[in-house]
Amino acid sequence: MKFGFRLRLAITIVMVAFSCVIAVLAVNYYDAKELIEANYIKTLDDKITIQTERLDGIMQEMYLESRRMAYSEELHRQITQYQTGAQGYTDGILLSQKLDELLDFRQLDAAVYLYLSQYQCVFSSLAYNTVRELPDGAIPEWVVAAENPFQPLYFTNRFARTSQHVFAYTHAVQDRDGNTIGMLCITVDERQLYYELLSPLMITEQETYCLLAPDGTICSARDVGEIGKQAVTSAGYDDRMNAQIAENDALCISVQAPFTGYRLQCLSDLAGLTAALRTRLIYMGIAGAILSVLLIC
Numbered sequence: 001m002k003f004g005f006r007l008r009l010a011i012t013i014v015m016v017a018f019s020c021v022i023a024v025l026a027v028n029y030y031d032a033k034e035l036i037e038a039n040y041i042k043t044l045d046d047k048i049t050i051q052t053e054r055l056d057g058i059m060q061e062m063y064l065e066s067r068r069m070a071y072s073e074e075l076h077r078q079i080t081q082y083q084t085g086a087q088g089y090t091d092g093i094l095l096s097q098k099l100d101e102l103l104d105f106r107q108l109d110a111a112v113y114l115y116l117s118q119y120q121c122v123f124s125s126l127a128y129n130t131v132r133e134l135p136d137g138a139i140p141e142w143v144v145a146a147e148n149p150f151q152p153l154y155f156t157n158r159f160a161r162t163s164q165h166v167f168a169y170t171h172a173v174q175d176r177d178g179n180t181i182g183m184l185c186i187t188v189d190e191r192q193l194y195y196e197l198l199s200p201l202m203i204t205e206q207e208t209y210c211l212l213a214p215d216g217t218i219c220s221a222r223d224v225g226e227i228g229k230q231a232v233t234s235a236g237y238d239d240r241m242n243a244q245i246a247e248n249d250a251l252c253i254s255v256q257a258p259f260t261g262y263r264l265q266c267l268s269d270l271a272g273l274t275a276a277l278r279t280r281l282i283y284m285g286i287a288g289a290i291l292s293v294l295l296i297c
Contacts, residue, residue: 037270041243041253048255048264051197055211056259058107058193059152062169062186065105069112070171070184072102079116079173079181092123092131100125108192113159114173115140116182122159129159142170142185151260154219157187165190165219165227190227194220201266212254212263219262231265245270 069075078098085091095114103112103125114123120134134140141155152167166187173182198209198220211220216231243253254265 037245037251040268040270041251044253044266044268045243045255047201048253048266051201052255052257052262052264055193055197055262055264056257058188059150059167059169059257059260061105061107062110062152062167062188063150065103066169066171066184066186068104069099069102069186070173074098075102075114075173076175079114082116083118087119089131092121096123096125096130099123103186105186108188108196110186110188113140113142113185113187114182115143115185117143118181124159132159140183140185142168143183148261151214151262154213154217167193167219190220194222198222198264206269208267210265210267212265214261214263 075098078095082091082095099112099114103110112125115121116123117139120136120138122132122134122140124130124132140159141157142153144153152169154165154167157164157166157168166189168185168187170183170185172180173184175181194211198211199222201207201209202222208222210218210222210226210231212231213219218226218229218231221227243251245251249270251268251270252265253268254263256263
């Protein structure tokens with residue numbers, strides 16, 4: 001009877017000690033987990049912020065370039081020469097060559113297009129499709145009223161050699177009387193923008209990056225099939241940076257570019273980030289259980 005009491009007392013002491021150890025390990029695990037996640041989110045925020053600033057820089061250059069070219073005296077003289085000439089193919093080639101000559105922005109497969117509504121023609125700086133006549137009533141995709149002139153247009157460019165998604169800025173071309181005679185458009189290729197800004201961010205396979213329009217539409221992603229779909233994440237938030245952690249440890253973090261209003265977003269799996277820490281906790285728990293059994297024996 002006396003021996004039984006001592007045994008029960010020993011077991012109780014060991015179990016209490018074991019429970020205390022497990023509790024300390026659990027608290028330390030969750031503290032370390034929160035610290036790792038906070039540092040990881042901070043690192044992602046810094047990386048994404050740098051790329052959103054680069055995105056805004058590129059778009060600002062395009063915006064200013066479209067305005068500069070639209071007001072260029074050389075371009076106006078070439079348009080006047082086309083208008084007063086025979087409007088033949090050779091005249092169109094000269095106008096297209098002038099567009100290429102005046103384009104200073106040479107990043108991301110940039111191209112410039114000029115639509116003259118009077119002649120239903122589109123002229124481009126490309127080495128192919130330099131002059132294209134449009135059917136009656138047809139207008140290019142970029143001839144739209146922009147709600148925000150600082151936000152780039154996003155559309156499928158049917159004037160390129162292969163159909164491609166592009167970001168674009170446009171500006172009206174006016175004659176000396178202030179009448180709009182055409183529309184100038186500068187575009188950059190979506191794939192080139194992805195490889196320039198988003199692809200370098202992918203350090204691990206657990207991270208996926210995409211670029212979202214202000215309405216939450218995916219404009220650029222690793223998987224081209226995702227383009228055009230509506231993002232089911234934080235695109236509509238007003239904060240500059242937004243981070244959400246779901247119950248399954250899925251992290252969604254996005255940073256908004258102030259000039260364009262676009263968001264660069266990252267989806268990541270936090271479970272893989274803390275897997276080693278969780279494994280160590282399990283090993284320590286098993287070691288504590290074995291030690292408790294030995295103490296009881």
